[in-house]
Amino acid sequence: MIKVAINGYGTIGKRVADAVAAQPDMEVIGVSKTSVSAEAFIAGKRGYPLYITDLSKREAFEKAGIAVAGDVEEMIKKADIIVDATPGGVGAKNKPIYELYQKKAIYQGGEDHEVAGTSFNAHANYKEAIDKQFVRVVSCNTTGLVRVINALDQAFGVRKVRAVMVRRGGDPNDIKRGPIDAIVLNPQTIPSHHGPDVQTVLPQINIVTMAMIVPTTFMHMHTIHAELDKETNRDEVLKIFREHSRIGLVTKATKITSNAELREYTQDLGRPRTDLWENGVFEDSVSVLDGKEFFCFQAIHQEADVIPENIDAIRAMMGTVKDPAESIRMTNDALGFVAI
Amino acid sequence: MIKVAINGYGTIGKRVADAVAAQPDMEVIGVSKTSVSAEAFIAGKRGYPLYITDLSKREAFEKAGIAVAGDVEEMIKKADIIVDATPGGVGAKNKPIYELYQKKAIYQGGEDHEVAGTSFNAHANYKEAIDKQFVRVVSCNTTGLVRVINALDQAFGVRKVRAVMVRRGGDPNDIKRGPIDAIVLNPQTIPSHHGPDVQTVLPQINIVTMAMIVPTTFMHMHTIHAELDKETNRDEVLKIFREHSRIGLVTKATKITSNAELREYTQDLGRPRTDLWENGVFEDSVSVLDGKEFFCFQAIHQEADVIPENIDAIRAMMGTVKDPAESIRMTNDALGFVAI
Amino acid sequence: MIKVAINGYGTIGKRVADAVAAQPDMEVIGVSKTSVSAEAFIAGKRGYPLYITDLSKREAFEKAGIAVAGDVEEMIKKADIIVDATPGGVGAKNKPIYELYQKKAIYQGGEDHEVAGTSFNAHANYKEAIDKQFVRVVSCNTTGLVRVINALDQAFGVRKVRAVMVRRGGDPNDIKRGPIDAIVLNPQTIPSHHGPDVQTVLPQINIVTMAMIVPTTFMHMHTIHAELDKETNRDEVLKIFREHSRIGLVTKATKITSNAELREYTQDLGRPRTDLWENGVFEDSVSVLDGKEFFCFQAIHQEADVIPENIDAIRAMMGTVKDPAESIRMTNDALGFVAI
Amino acid sequence: MIKVAINGYGTIGKRVADAVAAQPDMEVIGVSKTSVSAEAFIAGKRGYPLYITDLSKREAFEKAGIAVAGDVEEMIKKADIIVDATPGGVGAKNKPIYELYQKKAIYQGGEDHEVAGTSFNAHANYKEAIDKQFVRVVSCNTTGLVRVINALDQAFGVRKVRAVMVRRGGDPNDIKRGPIDAIVLNPQTIPSHHGPDVQTVLPQINIVTMAMIVPTTFMHMHTIHAELDKETNRDEVLKIFREHSRIGLVTKATKITSNAELREYTQDLGRPRTDLWENGVFEDSVSVLDGKEFFCFQAIHQEADVIPENIDAIRAMMGTVKDPAESIRMTNDALGFVAI
Helix, strand or coil, rough: EEEEEEEEHHHHHHHHHHHHHHHCCCEEEEEEEECHHHHHHHHHHHHHEEEEECCCHHHHHHHCCCCCEEEHHHHHHHHCCCECCCCCHHHHHHHHHHHCCCEEEECCCCCHHHHHHHHHCCCHHHHHHHCEEEEEECHHHHHHHHHHHHHHHHHHEEEEEEEEEEECCCCCCCCCCCCCCEEEEECCCCCCCCCHHHHHCCCCCEEEEEEEEECCCEEEEEEEEECCCCCCCCCHHHHHHHHHCEEECCHHHHHCCCCHHHHHHHHHCCCHHHHCCCCCCCCCCCCCEEECCCEEEEEECCCCCCCCHHHHHHHHHHHHHHHHHHHHHHHHHHHHCCCC | CEEEEEECCHHHHHHHHHHHHHCCCEEEEEEECCCCCHHHHHEEEEEEEEECHHHHHHHEEEHCCCCCCCEEHHHHHCCEEEEEEECHHHHHHHHHHHHHHEEEEEEEECCCHHCCCCEEEEHHHHHEEEECCEEECCCCHHHHHHHHHHHHHHCCCCCEEEEEEEEEEECCCCCCCCCCCEEEEECCCCCCHHHHHHCCCCCCCCCEEEEEEEECCCCCCEEEEEECCCCCCCHHHHHHHHHCCEEEEEEEECCCCCCHHHHHHHHHHHHHHHHCCCEEHHHHHCCCCCCCEEEEEECCCCCCCCCHHHHHHHHHHHCCCHHHHHHHHHHHHHHHHCCC | EEEEEEEECCHHHHHHHHHHHHCCCEEEEEEEEECHHHHHHHHHHCCEEEEEEEEHHHHHHHCCCCCCCCCCCHHHCCEEEEEEECCCCCCHHHHHHHHHHHCCECCCCCCCHHHHHHEECHHHHHHHHHCCCCECCCCCHHHHHHHHHHHHHHHEEEEEEEEEEEEECCCCCCCCCCCCCEEECCCCCCCCHHHHHHHHHCCCCEEEEEEEEEECCCEEEEEEEEEEECCCCHHHHHHHHHHHHEEECHHHHHHHCCCHHHHHHHHCCCCCCCCCCEEEEEEEEEEEEEECCEEEEEEEEHHHHHHHHHHHHHHHHCCCCHHHHHHHHHHHHHCCCCCC | CCEEEEECCCHHHHHHHHHHHHCCCCEEEEEEEEECCHHHHHHHHHHCCCEEEEEEHHHHHCCCCCCCCCEEEHHHCCCCCCECCCCHHHHHHHHHHHHCCCCCCEEEECCCCCHCCEEEEEEHHHHHHCCCEEEECCCCHHHHHHHHHHHHHHHHHEEEEEEEEEEEEECCCCCCCCCCCCCEEEECCCCHHHHHHHCCCCCCCEEEEEEEEEECCCCEEEEEEEEECCCCCCHHHHHHHHCCCCEEEHHHHHHCCEHHHHHHHHHHHHHHHHHHCCEEEEHHCEECCCEEEEEEEEEEECCCHHHHHHHHHHHHHHHHCCCHHHCCCHHHHCCCCCCC
């Protein structure tokens, strides 16, 4: 059993913890939290040993009825690998302690590529992560783009990608961030950082991205426009998407035309935390014009699509599973993927 | 086993179906839908026999891969009791068919009190529903108000209630309804209909309500201001709320100060469909001024708080359980209430 | 003086009325309304003769203190030209009465191209409208696209355009329409209707558009991606935009990065009704990659950008000004365009 | 002419500047800004001398084409009185420099009462401000409450007030602040600070307030519930409101039922910056139950209702007008109040 610690039990960390706990070959040896909060109670209810950043706060936790297992350093010492799900930029600051104890660590997309040196997507470059000490799972948006672009590139060759990201303003439980009634260019210069970030995984791709932020909380929406090398048609593309275990097709018969209805469907399916781990590609939007111009809309659940990638990264880095397809299948099976 | 049909498998109906299925003494014999949609697929995945309003659409369902068990009339004939969760106003039109087949039926708060003659809340007037043919479970807002007011009234006597309802604009999956950036008086005259609706269950209460609609999708927020007959204090009130099995207290230690964070917590708890079946009373807001003036904020999950009430109403109307406390305990246990 | 009637004194109609009243060569001879409302009071305060659709409602208007000049038919008879700003689809139904009285009429973008036979944009095809009986001013989104595409096409030749429209959900005063927390594909198929609509004015353009609706109320946001025939660079494109009297450049120094801040600026400028009549192209976003690939973001004020186009269409159809540049200058001067 | 400087040319400051400029007895001698922004351009277009906080930034302003008159200290020296419209908390830090130059200064509601020692509302306590060096104009919400409560108290005596404030999340041009889809208790404890703040102007009033924040940008909405000493009825209350020059009545005939529609109406009226300087009391909501219980809804434009109060405070502090009614009339006339 791979001993996994989750440093930062927030939006991503709590999901990674549950996903780790569901795998047959790994276990959660601890999660960390800086202060008493709803999520600290949840860690307790789940039975995850809770480590805290500052032991002087132990009393506050215990007064609230939450057991404290020790401090974060103790947790790191006990782990084989740490999934660092701290806020963007904090991960880089944690690197020395992981190095001190010679532990492997996974960073999230909020850190720069250079912090880890290897940026990861299970379908695109699993093998590059094998036995690495540090790996960065790319952000939700980049993960969503890479899945589709890599699949198209393998099948048809991708000459260039022009994508627009309409991003949610804040997560559902974030009550501070806006905007309330605005479309914010993010940034107003072109390209946005997403294109270069895709290239940390797929360096060969010519890609330009533009991004905006809108007042929604659940799932980004992408338009993807790609020029292909080889001629194809809509049916061939759909076939490739159907065979991709992390691309889901939202069918016309569901009458779903928005991220909100897709959330409802994911919730009705009984997915834990309403999580859409796969890309939500709208089947009716998948188009190929003149044989070589691909278009689609896809919904990307910002809290969830990187979760299975973290799990696969653990296996690759630990070297316990060398075959990407095997790890992906193990991950998906354990999470209980049910086709959307 | 009580044979329950759910007429209208939408926001309320799909929740009632799962709640019925979870009870030891009742079963879902069918649910109904008018057209192919995401929810029709969910009914299929749940294994509920699906009846449709218009058999000429059978082909459309079957083409989408959804089995059709028959039409709604057949479903009604097979049931002991029908939970009518059709859109507001449609329930009244369905009454003749329930009468024709001499079936019991439960209406929701979108119907007028007169349609059923008995308006229901399990803690307040369970016994009035025993053996009735028609009962109306009051709306989400009214249910939320009745729970608190009835508890206060039983303990201290309530001289008058002045409450303000800040209502969500639409359900999370409703992409048509607004407002987007407005606070809408609903209505601008005073009182809103909620006060009189509370009186359909608690006729003795002097209550005036005012209501607004705001651009949110999850949970209404109420301010309740009540003048009490007997002197009391905050601790006594909290004790009563803690002992009430459908009033949840959102504690200060969770740092939750909004409906959005409460939703996240409910979701993290693993509740099906993120459902908050109980009132979400903010513990820190519970105040008693000068011994007789009560104040609090409470969050009311519009999709969920009436679900356990529907289950209790089934037992009362069927006459299988005469003791409200017993039915409430059975319902809550089967749903797996975990304290918020 | 050209006698102009405005049929439908709503979001567009009230703006057209004020714009007509500001011109030296035309006058408002009447506006129409179907029922008593805030806008009916405004018509009265502005001194526009108010005609109503149904004279049986005259008493309701007069009881509210609003004078009624007669019915819509009387208004039409008195006019040289009618600007039909009724809701989409109603304009087509009004065509027979305009034909009966042999009046010229301008339709808005909510009507199909075929209703008028000529779709209009002042910079692109003013001369096609000269002396026509019926002309349709294209919708706000199409107007915004046509201005930029036509300018690029004249200067560099446009090989193809791929544009994404992120649309506001409802107008600022619309309290019914959503979505509240969703990104809605509109439609989920590709292309959206905007591409073909651009071709009603610029038939030579290869264009594919995709559209979404988001929870905002003020201004759509477009990303425009165009491949050009001739090589150029950012400075040349900016020069062309600066010289275009209906393309405004939002400069970096203002620190404006959203439609909301642009609205504030427009409001601070003292524009009537906060109207942004020109395209709001974000200067910093204007990019040319590899000499031939153009990108930009632009904000389009859905209530305002078609207003000056309606004014120009009046002059063209009446035949009083044959030179587009002269009409455009007259319109802009009378509105008091101040550079954004 | 009273020489007025506006320290902080933002949401409030820019409105105060225009209101000062519109008065016959005062002039704007300068406004201040910390960095180049859209508002700095507006100051230039209005012709207000622009002073900056840090002269080392002069070059940045001048490069953007904005003339700089000097630094803030110079501006203060030239003024008779400073309206401090800097962000909450900054005003207190500015007090020493106003004292150094022995200048009068007006603070806004973001500062504590103690910073000025006198909290101000023109109708309630104008005379207390006469000849004072420091006065604080209370916040938008407090101003809105004080106007109604003071009017009721003078006419009928107010025994107690229970009010709920549903607050906008951020101003229309604020793209950072949320919430996006949440109702946030602000605070969750009872009372909110608004009650005590009302008492800084009306110390005799028994008042308890509760406040929430919702995802809207324009105008707070209040429910006011007051118990009166003397019996009255709806018509008497409406008469008092109609005679109050800063309480506007939103009539039923306008069909306005929300702050969004009220904004549209204010905008259609041609109000500068769409400003609603008066309380927007919904006429149809004004209710008196059992002779002594008053209820109403009112909309409070957070950017605007304190503007005329600042103007009156200037006259009171300068001692040039001793009669509140005279100053209020002068202010309103100069702003061009047109009845809503």
